[in-house]
Amino acid sequence: MVHLVKIFILFVLMSILHWVGVSFMGIFRPDVMFIFAMALAVCALPLEGYLFIFLSGLFLDFWGSSLFGGYALTFCLIAYIVYFLRDRMNFENIISQVVLIFVLSLLAGLVYGLISYIFSGIYIADSFVDMLRKALFDAIFAPIIFFIVFRVIKLR
Amino acid sequence: MNNNRLLNISASFFIILSMILMLLPLDGSVGSFRNLLSYVFIPQIKGSNYTYDYSSGVAVRVKQLINAHQENEKLKEEMKSLMLNKSQTDDIQKENQRLASILGIKNKQNLNGVWARATYKEPSRWNTVIIDKGEKDGLLKNSAVIGINNTQVGLVGKIIEVNKDNSKVLLITDKEFSVACSVGKGNWHGLLEGSGDTDLEIKYVPINAGIIKGEDVFTSNLSAVFREGIKIGTISEVESGGGEFKTFLHLKSNPLVNIGSLKEVFVLTGK
Numbered sequence: 001m002v003h004l005v006k007i008f009i010l011f012v013l014m015s016i017l018h019w020v021g022v023s024f025m026g027i028f029r030p031d032v033m034f035i036f037a038m039a040l041a042v043c044a045l046p047l048e049g050y051l052f053i054f055l056s057g058l059f060l061d062f063w064g065s066s067l068f069g070g071y072a073l074t075f076c077l078i079a080y081i082v083y084f085l086r087d088r089m090n091f092e093n094i095i096s097q098v099v100l101i102f103v104l105s106l107l108a109g110l111v112y113g114l115i116s117y118i119f120s121g122i123y124i125a126d127s128f129v130d131m132l133r134k135a136l137f138d139a140i141f142a143p144i145i146f147f148i149v150f151r152v153i154k155l156r
Numbered sequence: 157m158n159n160n161r162l163l164n165i166s167a168s169f170f171i172i173l174s175m176i177l178m179l180l181p182l183d184g185s186v187g188s189f190r191n192l193l194s195y196v197f198i199p200q201i202k203g204s205n206y207t208y209d210y211s212s213g214v215a216v217r218v219k220q221l222i223n224a225h226q227e228n229e230k231l232k233e234e235m236k237s238l239m240l241n242k243s244q245t246d247d248i249q250k251e252n253q254r255l256a257s258i259l260g261i262k263n264k265q266n267l268n269g270v271w272a273r274a275t276y277k278e279p280s281r282w283n284t285v286i287i288d289k290g291e292k293d294g295l296l297k298n299s300a301v302i303g304i305n306n307t308q309v310g311l312v313g314k315i316i317e318v319n320k321d322n323s324k325v326l327l328i329t330d331k332e333f334s335v336a337c338s339v340g341k342g343n344w345h346g347l348l349e350g351s352g353d354t355d356l357e358i359k360y361v362p363i364n365a366g367i368i369k370g371e372d373v374f375t376s377n378l379s380a381v382f383r384e385g386i387k388i389g390t391i392s393e394v395e396s397g398g399g400e401f402k403t404f405l406h407l408k409s410n411p412l413v414n415i416g417s418l419k420e421v422f423v424l425t426g427k
Contacts, residue, residue, distance in 0.1 A: 076174055077171065
């Protein structure tokens with residue numbers, strides 16, 4: 001229960017950070033909710049982790065205008081990959097975190113485009129340059145988000 | 157193993173839930189679910205927005221407060237200068253009115269002379285005053301000096317000392333001052349002298365002259381120094397039985413011009 005509360009507080013904090021990025025950083029902002037979801041997948045228990053991974057995706061869907069549930073599905077699918085990899089790789093060092101988030105961010109862009117195509121018939125995705133820029137900034141800010149999440153949760 | 161099973165169940169559950177949300181229309185149950193989510197997603201964003209707006213406002217308000225304070229100090233200084241200017245303007249206005257009335261009277265009586273300011277009263281002789289005009293302005297010893305009371309011209313004294321830039325005026329209230337005068341409607345001649353006080357004494361007016369209080373006193377044509385017709389004052393007291401043989405009236409007069417508050421005087425040139 002305590003862990004659930006901690007993760008909820010983290011979720012609120014990350015949503016505020018996401019708002020700061022959107023309001024003041026323009027196109028050079030990280031996708032804080034995505035990085036948070038992936039950090040949860042690395043260190044949280046499956047049930048609690050997946051609940052907030054799902055909610056993180058829904059948070060983006062809530063403020064968006066199309067395909068309500070698209071980001072939630074994308075985050076859930078990508079998080080499954082992280083859950084699969086976390087016992088096989090060490091994500092506690094910064095390089096691993098940076099590489100992980102860079103790759104997953106690109107993958108998430110492609111997956112979201114595919115989902116939108118399947119469910120709405122329209123391919124909704126950024127251009128390759130935009131996806132690359134997004135992945136780069138996600139990777140740069142990943143260590144900070146991971147550090148915060150690991151410090152608060154500290155369990156597997 | 158247990159952990160893997162839990163992972164698979166959780167992942168499946170939320171993936172299916174996401175798909176359901178995407179498949180169902182936005183109104184109806186998905187809309188209700190979305191409204192429910194607003195209680196979780198909106199408050200912190202609203203709070204952050206409000207905090208940002210408030211803190212931006214604080215910076216602006218502090219800046220406005222500082223600017224207002226600086227402006228306030230500046231305005232206080234300006235106010236002081238304005239009050240000083242106003243005071244000076246008021247003085248100038250009064251002087252202007254006084255001089256305007258003087259000019260009007262001067263034109264009427266065709267007086268020739270020089271305006272001068274009373275600058276200094278000698279403490280040792282309170283009935284003399286120094287004026288700021290002298291020899292270079294054409295002043296001569298024994299010149300008549302007149303002043304203004306509202307719109308009337310009145311005798312003030314005579315020049316007893318002339319320097320280059322200033323002159324000394326013996327006021328009519330001084331004991332050493334005297335002038336031949338005419339009193340009342342009958343133009344009765346007498347001798348007006350200063351008493352050393354604020355009033356004037358008039359001697360040698362015949363007892364049967366029938367002078368009463370309030371009658372005017374003018375300079376007489378018998379005066380060697382002053383031209384005829386300059387008003388000196390009004391009778392304030394009438395006593396009979398003056399002189400050795402008690403055949404004269406003993407009169408007292410109030411000067412027309414308030415000697416105590418002299419500011420400008422007009423010095424007549426030529427009789």
